[in-house]
Amino acid sequence: xxxxxxxxxxxxxxxxxxxxxxxxxxxxxxxxxxxxxxxxxxxxxxxxxxxxxxxxxxxxxxxxxxxxxxxxxxxxxxxxxxxxxxxxxxxxxxxxxxxxxxxxxxxxxxxxxxxxxxxxxxxxxxxxxxxxxxxxxxxxxxxxxxxxxxxxxxxxxxxxxxxxxxxxxxxxxxxxxxxxxxxxxxxxxxxxxxxxxxxxxxxxxxxxxxxxxxxxxxxxxxxxxxxxxxxxxxxxxxxxxxxxxxxxxxxxxxxxxxxxxxxxxxxxxxxxxxxxxxxxxxxxxxxxxxxx
Ligand SMILES: Nc1ncnc2c1ncn2[C@@H]1O[C@H](COP(=O)(O)OP(=O)(O)OP(=O)(O)O)[C@@H](O)[C@H]1O
Numbered sequence: 001x002x003x004x005x006x007x008x009x010x011x012x013x014x015x016x017x018x019x020x021x022x023x024x025x026x027x028x029x030x031x032x033x034x035x036x037x038x039x040x041x042x043x044x045x046x047x048x049x050x051x052x053x054x055x056x057x058x059x060x061x062x063x064x065x066x067x068x069x070x071x072x073x074x075x076x077x078x079x080x081x082x083x084x085x086x087x088x089x090x091x092x093x094x095x096x097x098x099x100x101x102x103x104x105x106x107x108x109x110x111x112x113x114x115x116x117x118x119x120x121x122x123x124x125x126x127x128x129x130x131x132x133x134x135x136x137x138x139x140x141x142x143x144x145x146x147x148x149x150x151x152x153x154x155x156x157x158x159x160x161x162x163x164x165x166x167x168x169x170x171x172x173x174x175x176x177x178x179x180x181x182x183x184x185x186x187x188x189x190x191x192x193x194x195x196x197x198x199x200x201x202x203x204x205x206x207x208x209x210x211x212x213x214x215x216x217x218x219x220x221x222x223x224x225x226x227x228x229x230x231x232x233x234x235x236x237x238x239x240x241x242x243x244x245x246x247x248x249x250x251x252x253x254x255x256x257x258x259x260x261x262x263x264x265x266x267x268x269x270x271x272x273x274x275x276x277x278x279x280x281x282x283x284x285x286x287x288x289x290x291x292x
Contacts, residue, residue, distance in 0.1 A: 001026060002047070002065075002150050002180040007056035009042050017042050018204040019056070024150070024180040024197075029173060031191035031212075032184040034201035035291055040184040041078045043201070044152050047182075048075050071099065074148030076139055076156050084128035088138055089114065091127060092145050099146035106145070113141040116171055132159050140168060144175050151176055153183040157190060169194050192216075192283040200290055207290040212283070219281035221255040225267060226275035238266050252279065 002024040009017040017039040024030045032040050045051035047058050049070045060069045082091055089110050096106035114120050117137045119130075127135060136159050143153060151172070157165045169190075172181065185191050191198065191212075198215055200208040208215055222244070225232065232251040236243045240258030243251055255263060260278070267273050 001059075001061050002182070003059040003062070004043065004047065005057050005059055007043060007046055007058065008054045009039075009046060009051065010054050015054075016204050017046070017053075020201070020204070020206055021056075022199045022206055022209050024182045026180050027176075027178040028181075028196035029176070029194055030180070030182045030197040030199065031195035032182055032199050032201065033186070033188065033191055033287065034184075038201040039204040040201055041154055044075075044154050044182070044184065045077075047152055048073060048077075050077075069149070072146075072149040074143035074146070074151040074153075076143040076151075076153040078154040080139055082127055082135070082139060082142060085126055087124055088119065088127055088130070089123035091138070092141060095142050096145040101146055109145055109147070110141075113144060117141055118167075133161060133164055136160055137164070137168065140172065144172075148179070150180040151182070153181075155185060156183050157185055157187060165190060188283045188287055198283070200287060202291050208286060215286055216280045216283065219285065221260075222279040223253055223255070223260065223263065224250065224275065224277045224279050225253060225263075225273065226250045227267070228272040228274050234270070235267070238263070249274075 004020055004022050007017055007020045008015060020039070020043055034040050042051065046053045049067065058065045060066070092110035092113065093103070093106040096109060097103065101109065111120070111123065114123050117140070119134060119137060122130060122134065127138060130138065140153070140156055143151060156172070157168065160168060195212050198209065198212050199206055225235065227249045230249050232246050232249050235251050235253065236246070240256055241263060242254045242256045244254060245252040253263070264273065264276055
């Protein structure tokens with residue numbers, strides 16, 4: 001269990017991470033989102049210990065994290081940091097060796113990851129001869145090379161095409177298994193699809209955190225209603241709802257003091273109902289709301 005506890009960081013007296021607290025639960029993918037400059041990278045650097053917090057701490061299984069435990073985190077830094085002129089496999093073996101993995105195991109693990117990532121035939125190529133997307137895959141492989149106990153990945157999916165994103169995401173989920181996995185992203189649709197939990201940062205503060213399901217359920221109690229008839233305008237006259245939109249036989253309504261069954265009863269009393277669906281907020285709406 002990885003806990004970020006009241007972490008703050010200031011630069012020249014300006015707080016850029018402000019009392020940030022959240023949990024990265026093992027076995028659940030946690031997405032870390034926020035506008036440019038919100039403080040995601042700074043927070044991740046403090047988790048890894050490459051940047052000292054002004055105050056607060058990082059806990060591993062309830063106790064302040066040690067240097068040894070930090071070394072067991074797989075980190076993909078924003079600035080990346082592989083050697084462009086080094087062969088792909090040599091690079092992975094080198095990184096594994098830095099983590100204390102013996103040479104034979106490092107070579108085996110590098111081969112295994114490259115095969116998983118469909119890069120087996122590029123193992124002996126120099127990194128910068130690979131496409132940017134494939135270099136990105138190698139970066140992800142590098143964060144996994146020492147079989148880490150947790151993963152902290154800064155924008156791991158940037159630059160990948162949608163098919164590669166899905167492939168990488170399922171490999172990451174498999175590799176992470178029941179370990180904590182935190183990743184930052186600007187791609188909200190992707191975060192919504194992949195993550196179990198979400199932390200939204202705005203101007204250095206956590207403005208929303210929880211399971212994606214919980215967060216999407218926090219908006220208005222909104223329903224889409226499709227009637228058999230061609231004009232749903234009459235529902236504006238019903239009590240206990242606020243009609244947001246009417247388009248032919250379809251209407252979007254927020255409940256305002258009545259239950260869904262009460263609304264449905266009022267509707268069917270007048271006309272057959274072809275569809276009655278709860279509309280959950282997309283993540284993009286929550287994101288806009290908290291960043292206002
Ligand atoms: N070394 C530094 N010196 C001064 N200010 C810094 C330094 N590093 C980061 N900052 C500032 O801290 C704030 C947070 O930056 P950070 O990189 O953590 O945001 P971010 O959420 O990762 O942004 P992005 O999504 O654009 O990568 C920004 O205002 C940035 O300018």
